[in-house]
Structures are given as C-alpha cells and as structure tokens.
Amino acid sequence: MHVSEILNELGEERENYFQAVSPAIIQTSNFSYPSVKAMRETLQQEFERPFYSRGYNPTVAILRQKLAALEGTEDALVCGSGSAAVAIAVLGNLKSGDHVICVQKPYSWTYKLLGTLLERFGVETSFIDGTEISHFEQALKPHTRMVFLESPNSMTFELQDIAEVAAFAKRHSLISLIDNSYASPLFQQPHALGIDLVIHSATKYLNGHSDVVAGVICGSKKIISRLFSEDWMTMGPVLSPHDAWLLIRGLRTLELRANRSADNAAFVLSGLKGHSKIESVYFPFDESHPQHTLARKQMKRCSGLFSITIRTDDAGIERFCDSLKHFQIACSWGGYESLVFPVAGLAIPPEKRNPLIPDNLVRLSMGIEDPKLLLDDLLLALEQV
Numbered sequence: 420m421h422v423s424e425i426l427n428e429l430g431e432e433r434e435n436y437f438q439a440v441s442p443a444i445i446q447t448s449n450f451s452y453p454s455v456k457a458m459r460e461t462l463q464q465e466f467e468r469p470f471y472s473r474g475y476n477p478t479v480a481i482l483r484q485k486l487a488a489l490e491g492t493e494d495a496l497v498c499g500s501g502s503a504a505v506a507i508a509v510l511g512n513l514k515s516g517d518h519v520i521c522v523q524k525p526y527s528w529t530y531k532l533l534g535t536l537l538e539r540f541g542v543e544t545s546f547i548d549g550t551e552i553s554h555f556e557q558a559l560k561p562h563t564r565m566v567f568l569e570s571p572n573s574m575t576f577e578l579q580d581i582a583e584v585a586a587f588a589k590r591h592s593l594i595s596l597i598d599n600s601y602a603s604p605l606f607q608q609p610h611a612l613g614i615d616l617v618i619h620s621a622t623k624y625l626n627g628h629s630d631v632v633a634g635v636i637c638g639s640k641k642i643i644s645r646l647f648s649e650d651w652m653t654m655g656p657v658l659s660p661h662d663a664w665l666l667i668r669g670l671r672t673l674e675l676r677a678n679r680s681a682d683n684a685a686f687v688l689s690g691l692k693g694h695s696k697i698e699s700v701y702f703p704f705d706e707s708h709p710q711h712t713l714a715r716k717q718m719k720r721c722s723g724l725f726s727i728t729i730r731t732d733d734a735g736i737e738r739f740c741d742s743l744k745h746f747q748i749a750c751s752w753g754g755y756e757s758l759v760f761p762v763a764g765l766a767i768p769p770e771k772r773n774p775l776i777p778d779n780l781v782r783l784s785m786g787i788e789d790p791k792l793l794l795d796d797l798l799l800a801l802e803q804v
C-alpha cells in the first residue's frame with residue numbers, strides 16, 4: 420500500500436460516517452448492545468470490537484491501523500505516551516529472573532525502567548555499546564530473554580546493525596524490541612529487518628505538532644493481542660479519542676514534514692561544515708560518523724535531529740542558546756518548530772551526568788521553517804560563543 424493511502428484513507432470507513440472527510444471523534448467511555456447475546460459476542464472479541472474505551476475505541480482504532488501499516492506490521496497498540504509504550508512492551512515480555520541486553524544510551528526513562536524499576540522486580544539488564552554484534556554475543560546469558568535497541572539514539576546517534584541483531588535474537592530465541600522514534604517508519608523499517616516489536620514516541624515525528632504526548636507498539640497480531648489482553652488492559656495506558664484524532668490529523672502531513680525537516684538538517688549541516696567553533700557533528704549520514712556506511716545501508720534518510728559539540732564552556736553554550744532567535748530552548752523534537760537542547764541545561768550535577776555524553780553537546784531539532792532562516796540564526800549565535 421502506498422504511504423499516501425495509509426495516511427489519507429486506511430481505516431476511515433467514511434461510508435459509515437456521512438462521508439465526512441475528517442473522521443469522527445467517538446468520545447465515549449462505553450458502548451451498548453440491543454441484547455445480552457450481542458454484548459456477550461462482542462466481549463469475546465474485545466481486542467477488535469467496541470465494548471469499553473480502555474480496550475477498543477473506533478477513533479483510536481483508525482490510528483492503530485495506520486501506524487501498523489506504516490511499520491509494515493499486522494497490528495499496533497497506541498498508548499498515552501512513548502514511555503508507556505516502552506514500559507508495556509518490555510514488562511509484557513519479561514518475568515522475574517530474566518535478563519535483558521540493552522544499548523548503553525537509550526532514552527533516559529527507558530534506562531530508568533530497565534536499570535532501576537525492573538531491577539526491583541528481579542530483572543537484570545546489561546547495557547552494552549552495541550555498535551558491534553560481538554557486544555551482544557558477549558553479553559548473552561543462559562537467562563537472557565530480550566534485546567532492546569535504539570538505532571539511532573537521540574543524543575549521540577549510535578547505531579546497531581538491525582538485521583544482524585535480529586538474526587542474533589532469533590538464533591537465541593530472544594524477543595527483539597527497537598525504539599524507532601528517530602527515523603520514523605518512513606526512513607527505517609525494523610520489522611522488515613526481523614525485529615519483533617517496533618516502538619515509537621508518537622509525540623515526535625508521527626504527530627509532529629507538539630500538541631500530543633503518545634506512543635505506539637507495532638508487531639504481529641499474535642504478540643500485540645497478547646500484550647493487549649494481559650498487560651495493556653491491566654495497566655490501562657490509553658490514548659484519548661481526541662488525542663488519537665489529533666494524531667490522525669498530524670499524520671496527514673508526515674511525509675511532507677519528515678522530508679522537510681530532513682532537508683533542513685542537510686542544508687544547515689552543510690552550511691556549518693568546517694566552522695571553527697564546531698568541534699564535532701553527530702549525524703548518522705555525516706562522513707565523520709563512524710557508522711555512516713551502516714546508516715546508509717539500513718536507513719533511507721536521516722531525520723531532522725542532530726547534535727554538535729561547540730568549542731567552549733557552559734557559559735559559552737548558554738550564550739549560544741540564549742542568542743538564537745528562531746530556535747526555542749526546549750526538550751523533545753520532531754515537531755514543526757526548531758528547538759535547541761543543551762546538555763549544559765540539564766539539572767544534573769556534573770558527577771551524575773552520563774560520561775558518554777559530552778558537556779558541550781547541543782542537540783538541534785530542525786522544524787519545517789525556511790532553512791536559510793535557521794542557518795543564519797545558528798551562524799549569528801556561534802559568533803556569541
């Protein structure tokens with residue numbers, strides 16, 4: 420199916436809704452039945468039919484179909500945040516005594532989930548470099564059950580060879596998970612490379628308008644329906660029908676936005692190339708990236724997010740960020756607006772900072788503005804360093 424069909428048509432059933440072009444927001448908690456028999460029949464298929472909106476809601480179901488199709492999986496579950504999606508996908512596939520192999524710099528709350536919260540329940544995690552398949556082989560234990568990838572990650576952009584790790588996981592009967600938020604399903608398709616569950620913070624590129632927090636888990640019907648009835652329904656991390664509708668609206672322009680942000684990143688990076696104040700660039704398609712060959716092998720494009728390190732101290736970093744006029748100082752990324760996020764602005768005392776992330780690192784998220792406006796703003800701000 421063409422991406423346009425997924426974004427504009429799939430799942431919308433307009434004939435049942437007055438041929439309305441925009442889908443209905445079915446803002447209801449529950450659904451009623453003409454008879455007890457009809458209710459009983461519905462309840463037997465709670466995964467696929469409307470009974471109670473914690474389970475199935477028709478507006479949310481449109482979104483589930485679109486996101487599953489974008490990732491090339493049979494089904495998907497949407498959640499009230501990307502972190503909830505990570506938590507359900509991880510918890511739903513582990514029990515006490517299991518061991519997880521995870522990349523060493525995942526999203527901070529994923530790190531906390533695996534490194535702290537799950538440790539309380541007797542799950543052990545090895546955080547590994549992950550840039551070589553041998554790192555996975557060395558970390559393998561008799562009770563290893565899961566591998567968790569984030570390729571690339573969202574501060575320093577290391578990659579894993581997705582197909583190679585998926586094959587490793589299959590050889591050892593491990594379930595494989597990846598956080599694919601950076602690339603979006605347009606630029607990287609991990610399920611086609613053999614990964615079992617693909618997770619997104621839909622807050623980022625999928626929604627793209629910085630007005631919804633949401634997450635998604637994409638996978639086979641078998642795994643998704645099990646997660647639905649055993650884990651997702653008990654923990655209840657729902658997305659509201661209204662937020663699902665906003666996300667469907669955001670998705671309409673996914674191709675336009677993702678490509679424009681990517682174009683902007685490429686333009687800005689070429690304009691910054693060789694600048695005397697810039698120490699290094701972190702961007703998977705940049706020639707200086709140690710894994711740029713792998714990046715080009717498994718990703719169609721890089722998105723609009725990258726980092727730079729600037730030759731200065733914390734005060735210089737502050738002057739740089741504060742003098743930007745068209746970048747807002749904020750966390751998150753993947754929206755229509757450009758953002759700057761300095762490590763120096765984290766409220767973490769230096770001794771607790773991740774030593775693998777340089778203090779002079781600044782992350783930039785390209786929005787969909789005029790690329791020249793963004794480049795000129797950055798060049799002017801670099802003069803303040």
Ligand SMILES: *Cc1c(COP(=O)(O)O)cnc(C)c1O
Pocket residue numbers: 500501502503526573598600601619620621622623632633634751
């Ligand atoms: C933001 C983010 C998350 C968490 O998603 P939320 O929607 O904020 O809960 C997970 N992974 C990555 C890579 C992210 O950037």
